[in-house]
Amino acid sequence: MTSTSDEKPLPFLAQFLVDLFGNGGHVPGDTLDNAANDVMLSTQLVVATTIGLSCFLIFCWVRPRWNTLFAPRLRLHGYTPTPLPPTFFGWIKPLLSIPENEILDKVGFDAAVFLGFFRLSFKLYLFCAIAAGFIRIPIWIYMHIYRFKPEDPGQTPQEGGGIGIPYPNDPVLLETEPYVLVLSYALLTWIVSIAVYVFVYYNYKSFSYARQRYYLKLRNTVVARTVMVTSIPKELQDDAKLAKYYESLGIGEVESAVVYKHVRRLRNAIQQRTKQLRKTEGAYTKWLGNPCTDESYNPEALLKEAEHKTSTNPQDDPEAGAIDPNTNNLKQERPTVRTGFLGLFGEKVDSIDYYSAQFQYYDDLVKQGRRSAYIPTSVGFVTFANMSSAQIAAQTLIYPKPFYCHAVLAPEPRDIHWDNLNFRKRETVVREVLVQIVVLLIIFFWAIPLTSLAALLDLNTLEKYFPWLAQLADKNEIIKGFIQGTLPTLAVTLFNAMLPLTMIYLSRIQGLQARSYIELSAVSKYFFFLLVNVLLVFTVAGTVSISIDDILTEPRKIGPILASTLPEVAPFFVNVVILQGIGMFPVELAQFKEIIPAWFMRLFMAKTPRDYAEASTPPIMKFYEIYPEVVFIFIVCLVYSAIYPSILFFGAIYFWIGYFCYKYLLLYVYFQPYESAGQAWSLIFHRIIIGLYIFQIMMIGFLSLRNDYVLAGLLAPLLFITAIYASIVTYAFHRFTSSIPIQLIRDAEAKDAKVKKHTPESGQGNGKATASSENDNDDSSEQAFCPKGILDDDLYHAVPDLYTDYSQPPMTLVPGILNTGMRRYGPPALIGALPWLWLPVKRSKAEVDSTPGFYRALLGMNRKGDKAMQSDEENAGEETSARQRLFDKWHTFTFRRRYEPQQAADERIQQEQAAADSDPNNPHRIYFLHPERPKPNSESITLQPVPDIAPNAQSNDQPSTSTGAGPATAVENDNQPRSRDVESSPKPRPLSVTFEDWATDVFVDPQASNDN
DSSP: OOOOOOOOOOOOOHHHHHHTSSSSTTTTTTTTTTTTHHHHHHHHHHHHHHHHHHHHHHHHHHHGGOOOHHHHGGGGGGOOOOOOOOSSTTHHHHTTTOOOHHHHHHHHHHHHHHHHHHHHHHHHHHHHHHHHHHHHHHHHIIIIIOOOOOTTTTTTOTTTTSTTTTOOOGGGGGGGOOOHHHHHHHHHHHHHHHHHHHHHHHHHHHHHHHHHHHHHTTSSSSSGGGEEEESOOGGGOOOHHHHHHHHHTTTOEEEEEEEEEHHHHHHHHHHHHHHHHHHHHHHHHHHSSSOOOOOOOHHHHHHHHHHHHHSSSTTOOGGGGGGOTTTTOOOSSEEEEEEEEEGGGSSSSOOOOOOHHHHHHHHHHHHHHHHSOOOOOEEEEEESSHHEEEEEEEEHHOOOOTTTTTEEOOOOOOGGGGGGSSOOOOHHHHHHHHHHHHHHHHHHHHHHHHHHHHHTTTHHHHHOOOOOHHHHHHHHHHHIIIIIIIIIHHHHHHTTTTTTHHHHHHHHHOOOBHHHHHHHHHHHHHHHIIIIIIHHHHHHHHGGGGGGHHHHHHHOOOOOOHHHHHGGGHHHHHHHHIIIIIIIIHHHHTHHHHHHHHHHHHIIIIHHHHHHHTTTTTOOHHHHHHHHHHHHHHHHHHHTTOOTTHHHHHHHHHHHHHHHHHHHHHHTOOOOOOOOSTTTHHHHHHHHHHHHHHHHHHHHHHHHHTHHHHHHHHHHHHHHHHHHHHHHHHHHHHHHSSSSSHHHHHHHHHHHHHHHOOGGGGGSOOSSSHHHHHHHHSHHHHHHOOOOOOOSSOOBBOOOOOHHHHOOOOOOOOOOOOOOSSSSSSSSSHSSOOOOOOOOOOOOHHHHSSSHHHHHHHHTTOOOTTTSSOOOHHHTTSSSOOOHHHHHHHHHHHHHHHHHHHHHHHHHHHHHHHHHHHHHHHSSSEEEETTTTTOOOOGGGOOOOOOOSHHHSOOTTTTTTTOSSSSSOBOOOSSOOOOOOSSSOOOOOOOSSOHHHHHHHHHHGGGGGGOO
């Protein structure tokens, strides 16, 4: 506001605040003349409905036609969800009828907790909306019919203030506000608070019981019987010593133990190996094409030839470098590459031979590294024979000295962030302090650009910089409502889109030891950012800065101004709820942010079968992006529930649509590679308590500013009730959700013993008979509750398309390591499955010509007649034409033939892992304290003998190690000298050091390794 000559100029600080908050300090959506206008609400509804309905209809059309991207979980190796009908709308009712037990069984406990929060919020806000309607509708009728009349100028109530409740701009009109309206504020505050207490309590109670049943069902798995021990003293930093120490404590029999090692240099070698492997695959693709339609192309024979050449020195075997007779009919000219800078200078050589030699060099380094000894860290894992022993070890004080041997229940192997296990405790503490300081700085300084953005989007500011846009808004109310309602909401949403990535990065470098810990830490950071910068800053800016010049010149006006303008911020948050729920959730369902990168990859970047397979890999559920926004919307609806009751109705719609969309995405699309057993609920509960405090404090202040101190005093007990409620619920259920009562474990173990007594032959099986017998003895509720097995190998197998056969799993968890799951604790760099050469797929010309269009096949869409999305019962009831039956027979034959590479790859992975486990010279085998004792039935693995896939099988008198690089090759013992020479031609770019030279600062002498 510009001061006139007769006005007293503002002080420097006051003028700075006015300039900081913009022209009048208007925050989008809270301008007193327009914030509560029905045009904004109706415009937001139209925009959000248009966006949401369009995306939903697009999804309904493409869903049955493109199930590689819209239902990739149907291609999982295990835990395939129930197929849905391929009709346009016929899939909605079957999806909603899928019970919670199937979600637990197919997806996991984390997904069940996530969807459970949506159900809780929907029921809560639906109940509160109905209660608010019974209270506020009679008041609305009274206010419109009897209180205000059209002939009373200046007293026409503003619409949109929560079922038409007037919020007069002039503080003098507050005196005319009926007492029954003010009383409804206090009454709704009590009703909403009590409803939150009741709904959350019963949800927490059911969650605690479900989590106990979940863990009891997994009591024989490695995860349920393992503890992670940190700060291990130096005298116990050995597998055997750690195992013997814990067994000497008398808390139970120890099955195995492993101390994590420093393997940073080995990880670097594995990443270089993967890089050269990709270049080798690209060279083969450039030579053969992908797919290759040459009839003389034999992928199996060529793979054997390639692996034989990379393991033999051409100088010793002149025929090794020659082209095999089976492949000499292929393209005559093999691709070439220059060995100089960026491939632009240097000698021109055969690119396949060159990159194969580079790959073999790093493969040799990885082989040597996997048989070397390493300096141990202070982190280890102890696996007991029984679950009860692990529970006792995690809940008791173990070591007599402080700060040592702190044991917690171990996350599952795939959940552990192995890179962060190298940090010492004091380094982790320093990292945590620094990260928290950075987060606080981000939260503080982010308010300045956010508030500036809010001021920039005000109509007065737009008129100054974009007068043509302001004139257009004055002529059209819809455009005006879009600028003031929808545009600010979109701007804030896009502005905050970069925050989740920042928060997850800060949580990762903080030093947390599990991916779930990192994700929950990012959820907490991002939530508090939204709470401070979006809720509090917008509220304070919208209620204070809009009249900041009046407040600074006449401070006695603060009370009346706050009392009259506080509710005016609510329409902005109603717009946020509408846009996010009705508009953005269907966008998530349509998966544009996953499909567009997949399109780009398949159309422009993908060349090799591995590239095409990775482009179609199921997306990973990013809870750190979704949870903060969902919990924030919950808090917003709670805070404005009494002042602006219509937000309860839109909040119920938000959570219902969210439940529907994410139920489909979790069951059929998103892939969660690890399971934390619902740890997010504890964080959600404490955020709900914070929201209750904000809600109740704001309502007390709101009524106080309206000079109704009696009602404000009647709300004060709610603060004490909330504190007592949070303490009681936490005390009652927190330990029940973090630990399992010993009595329940003993009862389950007694039941297992009873089952084994009646079925002695089950001890020789693979655990399936025991599990079946166990279920026979359980009650009906437990039979229906069969949780997803944490440690099963969730290999992703998709229907092969024109460009890839999906024979190898992706590498999304650890760079250079296949996602094959792990049944034991150990560094993936030492025991994980490594990728091998993936040659171009072979397709006949008829197959290429039969595809329904080039781009259709390139983008991975279904073939015509493919009924993979339809259930068997619906298929059985359809009349199939003769042509369709003929196609089905052809498709069945082709389907089986195309799945052979995937089955061969699975057998190869299992064979190499079994070879590494049985190698007596492998220093990184899991140390078993009692190797003569049988393992629990549920953890025993029966490997059927499979033929050698790769050539050069090892001899019987020479042990081998598993590297995943190709065949199981003979490797020298640790006490034999290792050579850095690369036995391939042409000579690759030399490295300045060998693998042992790399390891000088982190490796120890191999002779000092543990003799397992």
